[in-house]
Amino acid sequence: MSEFVTLTIDGKEVKAPKGATVLEAAKSAGIHIPTLCFLKDINEIGACRMCIVDVGARSFQAACAYPVSEGLNVITNSPKIRETRRVTLELILSNHDRECLTCVRSQNCELQKLAKELNVKDIRYEGENQEFPIDDLSPSIVRDPNKCVLCRRCVSVCNEVQSVGAIGVVDRGFNSTVSSPFNFALNDTPCVNCGQCIVVCPVGALYEKSSVEKVWDALANEDLHVVVQTAPAVRAALGEEFGYPIGTRVTGKMVAALKRLGFAKVFDTDTAADLTIMEEGTELVERIKNNGKLPLITSCSPGWIKFCEHNYPDMLDNLSSCKSPQNMFGAVLKSYYAEKMGIDPSKIFVVSVMPCTAKKFEAGRPELASTGYPDVDEVITTRELAQMIKEAGIDFMNLPDEQFDDPMGEATGAGVIFGATGGVMEAALRSVPYLLTGKDDENIDIKVVRGVEDFKEAELEVNGIKIKAAVVHGLGNARKLLDKIRSGEAEYHFIEVMACPGGCVNGGGQPIQPASVRNETDLRTERAKAIYEEDEAMTIRRSHQNPRVLKMYEEYFEKPGSEKSHKLLHTHYVARENYPEN
Amino acid sequence: MSCTGCCADNKLKELEKIIEKYKDIRGALIPVLHEAQELYGYLPLSVQKKIAEGLNIPLSEVYGVVTFYTQFSLNPKGKYKISVCLGTACYVKGAGEIYDKISEILNIKSGECTPDGLFSLDACRCIGACGLAPVITINEDVHGRLTVDDVPGIIQKYIDKEKEAKDQEKLVEA
Numbered sequence: 230m231s232e233f234v235t236l237t238i239d240g241k242e243v244k245a246p247k248g249a250t251v252l253e254a255a256k257s258a259g260i261h262i263p264t265l266c267f268l269k270d271i272n273e274i275g276a277c278r279m280c281i282v283d284v285g286a287r288s289f290q291a292a293c294a295y296p297v298s299e300g301l302n303v304i305t306n307s308p309k310i311r312e313t314r315r316v317t318l319e320l321i322l323s324n325h326d327r328e329c330l331t332c333v334r335s336q337n338c339e340l341q342k343l344a345k346e347l348n349v350k351d352i353r354y355e356g357e358n359q360e361f362p363i364d365d366l367s368p369s370i371v372r373d374p375n376k377c378v379l380c381r382r383c384v385s386v387c388n389e390v391q392s393v394g395a396i397g398v399v400d401r402g403f404n405s406t407v408s409s410p411f412n413f414a415l416n417d418t419p420c421v422n423c424g425q426c427i428v429v430c431p432v433g434a435l436y437e438k439s440s441v442e443k444v445w446d447a448l449a450n451e452d453l454h455v456v457v458q459t460a461p462a463v464r465a466a467l468g469e470e471f472g473y474p475i476g477t478r479v480t481g482k483m484v485a486a487l488k489r490l491g492f493a494k495v496f497d498t499d500t501a502a503d504l505t506i507m508e509e510g511t512e513l514v515e516r517i518k519n520n521g522k523l524p525l526i527t528s529c530s531p532g533w534i535k536f537c538e539h540n541y542p543d544m545l546d547n548l549s550s551c552k553s554p555q556n557m558f559g560a561v562l563k564s565y566y567a568e569k570m571g572i573d574p575s576k577i578f579v580v581s582v583m584p585c586t587a588k589k590f591e592a593g594r595p596e597l598a599s600t601g602y603p604d605v606d607e608v609i610t611t612r613e614l615a616q617m618i619k620e621a622g623i624d625f626m627n628l629p630d631e632q633f634d635d636p637m638g639e640a641t642g643a644g645v646i647f648g649a650t651g652g653v654m655e656a657a658l659r660s661v662p663y664l665l666t667g668k669d670d671e672n673i674d675i676k677v678v679r680g681v682e683d684f685k686e687a688e689l690e691v692n693g694i695k696i697k698a699a700v701v702h703g704l705g706n707a708r709k710l711l712d713k714i715r716s717g718e719a720e721y722h723f724i725e726v727m728a729c730p731g732g733c734v735n736g737g738g739q740p741i742q743p744a745s746v747r748n749e750t751d752l753r754t755e756r757a758k759a760i761y762e763e764d765e766a767m768t769i770r771r772s773h774q775n776p777r778v779l780k781m782y783e784e785y786f787e788k789p790g791s792e793k794s795h796k797l798l799h800t801h802y803v804a805r806e807n808y809p810e811n
Numbered sequence: 812m813s814c815t816g817c818c819a820d821n822k823l824k825e826l827e828k829i830i831e832k833y834k835d836i837r838g839a840l841i842p843v844l845h846e847a848q849e850l851y852g853y854l855p856l857s858v859q860k861k862i863a864e865g866l867n868i869p870l871s872e873v874y875g876v877v878t879f880y881t882q883f884s885l886n887p888k889g890k891y892k893i894s895v896c897l898g899t900a901c902y903v904k905g906a907g908e909i910y911d912k913i914s915e916i917l918n919i920k921s922g923e924c925t926p927d928g929l930f931s932l933d934a935c936r937c938i939g940a941c942g943l944a945p946v947i948t949i950n951e952d953v954h955g956r957l958t959v960d961d962v963p964g965i966i967q968k969y970i971d972k973e974k975e976a977k978d979q980e981k982l983v984e985a
């Protein structure tokens with residue numbers, strides 16, 4: 230039991246656990262204190278001073294960083310406090326590029342909301358407006374420093390959570406900015422394109438490189454057969470953009486919306502996830518049987534792949550050679566599907582809807598074009614899809630539920646759980662016994678690998694063969710585990726890594742929830758519920774039982790790991806420099 | 812003789828030694844940067860990269876510290892280091908225009924160095940010579956109560972000085 234202290238906030242007696250901040254204590258008493266830089270568990274540094282309160286000290290204190298103590302008397306609202314907060318905000322706004330109408334974050338912006346809340350009517354200080362160039366050279370991430378409020382959330386997430394450290398605070402005082410070292414474009418840094426910086430940014434200073442116009446153009450081009458695939462995590466979050474509670478599964482409406490946008494066919498990336506399990510499961514079994522390179526590490530997460538290429542070039546052989554489901558599907562569509570439907574692959578335009586900004590980078594990797602055409606032509610995030618649906622005037626809430634199209638059709642429960650941390654591992658473990666022995670075991674709900682603990686482990690024994698598996702999510706956690714493997718301190722057969730904390734459900738392309746929501750709700754857990762719910766509802770829950778995938782092997786790929794599947798469904802990796810030479 | 816390859820190699824070894832010395836100490840970054848700056852005169856990308864790798868911290872952190880403290884420099888310093896005081900008193904008396912003029916003549920901005928290595932330019936905070944405002948310093952020399960028109964002459968003086976020294980050298984050699 231933690232100890233409690235009693236303090237007074239605005240004349241009200243409040244009990245709070247020792248070590249809590251004034252902000253937390255006030256929140257529990259129903260007293261709202263405005264904040265800007267604060268983001269629970271990620272950025273608790275008291276940088277912006279928006280949350281100042283009177284604690285009887287010589288100067289006002291930042292409530293988000295000030296600890297409660299016995300008998301403390303806090304005032305959160307007085308004319309002087311309101312005025313001080315407003316001045317702080319006006320100073321931030323005085324050198325902010327205030328073009329709300331054309332800003333990506335308009336109506337979902339914490340700064341805009343704060344200006345309204347604090348009743349800013351006039352900006353009394355005209356700042357010297359430095360104009361910074363916008364960095365849009367990365368295929369995934371755009372940085373607009375003119376919108377940055379220097380809250381440092383992105384720096385914390387990139388450094389502490391992801392252990393990438395591609396951005397930092399540069400210079401001091403009035404000149405300070407958030408940028409890459411030596412002002413390199415993000416594209417020239419070890420940035421892995423995970424987009425975690427985007428989803429924590431309170432304003433429009435970070436956003437995805439949009440492909441919306443390119444997709445509209447393709448849809449309007451009558452010579453093209455434009456098809457779309459949607460990743461499992463998209464259905465678990467898209468609803469948030471249309472007012473559904475977090476964790477609402479909107480699969481049927483999402484499919485209906487995509488059909489109305491004009492896609493010739495709407496497919497489920499889960500089908501390719503099932504295919505991935507067949508290929509990767511077989512790869513694992515072969516490596517174990519033939520003393521191959523172990524641990525085998527999953528390769529579905531392109532942020533993780535780039536991280537490995539930058540930081541663990543000595544371990545590239547541990548990565549599964551399987552393409553990610555998005556790219557497997559692209560290659561299947563431009564080979565098997567093209568042949569089956571009698572469509573010239575040069576006329577097939579594959580769009581992916583992904584919860585992920587790194588998928589944009591992945592789609593552009595030159596080696597991922599095994600048919601001679603890029604596996605995937607354009608990637609849009611969940612946010613961009615919502616944008617298109619709104620732009621097309623589709624009344625999302627009132628859409629009927631519709632089904633994915635044949636010949637790829639419905640996938641399995643194993644495919645859908647790829648969207649949450651532990652899901653790839655669970656899906657694999659549902660099939661590995663079969664791949665080893667030709668028979669299933671009873672295990673279908675492998676709950677030890679579910680949930681958001683930093684590190685999870687599972688063990689499986691089939692025919693006397695022991696398989697030790699580990700699951701990590703968030704690249705900081707991946708780094709810890711890989712360091713142990715490098716040093717020989719830990720040993721596993723199979724490891725799942727997802728770059729984003731919580732896995733794809735919390736990807737950098739997902740709807741952005743403001744700090745006010747994120748401080749209260751664990752998005753990772755809520756969205757994952759939608760995923761596991763869909764898994765439960767499926768009649769088939771093991772990848773190797775997906776009839777369409779089996780048919781694909783029968784008609785085209787022969788068997789997992791065949792020559793044809795190696796040509797189309799597998800890939801290789803390259804060691805990468807962290808920064809340019811000069 | 813100016814040195815090239817061997818000298819760079821020696822410096823690199825020196826740098827490795829410096830990193831080695833502080834590696835396991837907490838707060839190693841600042842002392843390492845200090846010694847590295849003494850060694851190289853400034854902290855270019857290659858040096859910062861080496862330090863980041865050696866101390867196992869991201870380059871962004873190293874760069875953040877280098878740009879935070881004014882004593883660290885990203886660019887080589889010239890033989891003649893020009894500092895233009897942009898403190899309030901100097902600023903009010905037109906130091907901004909003086910800075911602009913120098914920048915125009917030498918074609919460099921604050922923090923940069925001319926390609927021949929002769930001049931570097933910095934804008935600095937109040938140096939406490941407000942009575943002389945607007946004021947610039949060139950190495951140890953203080954030039955006060957300046958007007959924009961004084962600037963070309965002052966710079967020319969240093970160029971001439973340099974030329975004389977060169978001619979002298981030639982004479983000696985001959």
Ligand code: SF4
Nearest residue numbers: 329332335338432433
């Ligand atoms: S970041 Fe927010 S306040 Fe700034 S322009 Fe965009 S919407 Fe407006």
Ligand code: SF4
Nearest residue numbers: 387420421423424426
């Ligand atoms: S995308 Fe990820 S790696 Fe790149 S800057 Fe943002 S948080 Fe860092």
Ligand code: SF4
Nearest residue numbers: 377378380381383430
């Ligand atoms: S880019 Fe966004 S998250 Fe990063 S410091 Fe600026 S406002 Fe904060």
Ligand code: FES
Nearest residue numbers: 265275277278293
């Ligand atoms: S200082 Fe408390 S929210 Fe920024």
